[in-house]
Amino acid sequence: MGSSAAWHLASRGEQVTVFEQFPPGHDRGSSHGSSRIFRLAYPDPFYISLAVRALPLWHRLEEETGRRVLERTGALDHGPATATSALHDALRAAGRPSELLTPPQAAERWPGLRADTTALFHPEAGRLHADHAVAAFQQAARQGGARIRHGVKVTRLSVRGERAEVVTEGEEAVIADAVVVAVGGWAPSRLSGLVPGLPPMRVTQEQPVHFPAPDALGWPSFIHHPGAGLPADSGGIYGLGSDDGVKVGFHGVGPVVDPDHRDRTADPRALGRVQQYASRWLPGVDHTAPAATTCLYTTTPDHNFVIDRAGPLTVLAGFSGHGFKFASVIGALAADLVGGASAPSRFALGPPRAS
Numbered sequence: 001m002g003s004s005a006a007w008h009l010a011s012r013g014e015q016v017t018v019f020e021q022f023p024p025g026h027d028r029g030s031s032h033g034s035s036r037i038f039r040l041a042y043p044d045p046f047y048i049s050l051a052v053r054a055l056p057l058w059h060r061l062e063e064e065t066g067r068r069v070l071e072r073t074g075a076l077d078h079g080p081a082t083a084t085s086a087l088h089d090a091l092r093a094a095g096r097p098s099e100l101l102t103p104p105q106a107a108e109r110w111p112g113l114r115a116d117t118t119a120l121f122h123p124e125a126g127r128l129h130a131d132h133a134v135a136a137f138q139q140a141a142r143q144g145g146a147r148i149r150h151g152v153k154v155t156r157l158s159v160r161g162e163r164a165e166v167v168t169e170g171e172e173a174v175i176a177d178a179v180v181v182a183v184g185g186w187a188p189s190r191l192s193g194l195v196p197g198l199p200p201m202r203v204t205q206e207q208p209v210h211f212p213a214p215d216a217l218g219w220p221s222f223i224h225h226p227g228a229g230l231p232a233d234s235g236g237i238y239g240l241g242s243d244d245g246v247k248v249g250f251h252g253v254g255p256v257v258d259p260d261h262r263d264r265t266a267d268p269r270a271l272g273r274v275q276q277y278a279s280r281w282l283p284g285v286d287h288t289a290p291a292a293t294t295c296l297y298t299t300t301p302d303h304n305f306v307i308d309r310a311g312p313l314t315v316l317a318g319f320s321g322h323g324f325k326f327a328s329v330i331g332a333l334a335a336d337l338v339g340g341a342s343a344p345s346r347f348a349l350g351p352p353r354a355s
Helices: 002-011 045-065 081-093 103-109 130-143 184-191 268-281 324-338
Strands: 017-020 036-038 075-079 099-101 118-122 126-128 147-150 154-160 163-168 173-176 179-181 202-206 209-211 221-224 237-242 245-250 295-299 306-310 313-317
Touching: 002 017, 002 130, 002 179, 002 313, 002 324, 036 045, 036 221, 036 237, 036 324, 045 081, 045 130, 045 324, 075 081, 075 103, 081 099, 081 118, 099 103, 103 118, 126 237, 130 147, 130 324, 179 184, 184 295, 184 313, 209 268, 245 268, 306 324, 313 324
Parallel strands: 017 147, 075 221, 179 313
Antiparallel strands: 036 126, 075 118, 099 118, 154 163, 163 173, 202 295, 209 245, 221 237, 237 245, 306 313
């Protein structure tokens, strides 16, 4: 999100410096690896419209950098009819294509996965290459004149009247007219007491798994909604093809962690649950050869994002495990806020939001 904001701000003629505490391509946060789902299929028209805005910006990023970051594979949602029907109705109301399928029809198209009681195909979906996307944002930002400084940790942030002061680990102090704070799992600790109206955020370590599959890059993105063949308390399953195999994970069920002090080794019990899922629902993968990794979720009580400005600080946080697809437009929203625009009410700081 910060790299996207740097791109948009630099393209608007602002003087931009990015401070990133880790080296390029690091795996310590929420945005590494080869795959993230891009989709328009939400039951909420607000998020459909946001994804529609993000799509041409992803294409613009590709054009400006010469990097391919988005592959359109389509996506399959399956599970109880209440979930798939709500998505179908919302997409149709927004004028976007979708198709309801029976499980046998889905299996005929994609024999590598087994669908639950109902299925919905959404052709405008696909996958984003996360590492390539972050690198492209930073390349485009540099092309606009931004400075990207890796390996520079910010240890203090304070508001000085209408401006902000950033102090690095090396005691370098920078006074800025505006600071965009996009620090992922570090947001609760870095912003507590500094930003009024910041909602509580839960930082968890999630454990997606990659399984070998001979046709992994041809797989659609998929979401298995809980409530039919999947227990209602499972959090749901997401998956997609990638350079590293078919990625599969439970959504938002990991333990609470401190991002600076966490054990990133695989939890055997969590790994076993994903393997059991793959053995039943994903006949096209080798469920006996998993490769587990970890990432961070930073989740708000209502699963809506925080995108707002408090004085000279613009906060991008709480992306709740579903934000990456919107990164191209979230950077534009951040640039708008720096320029004096108001935040979308859905993302605004303020009183506690309903869960």
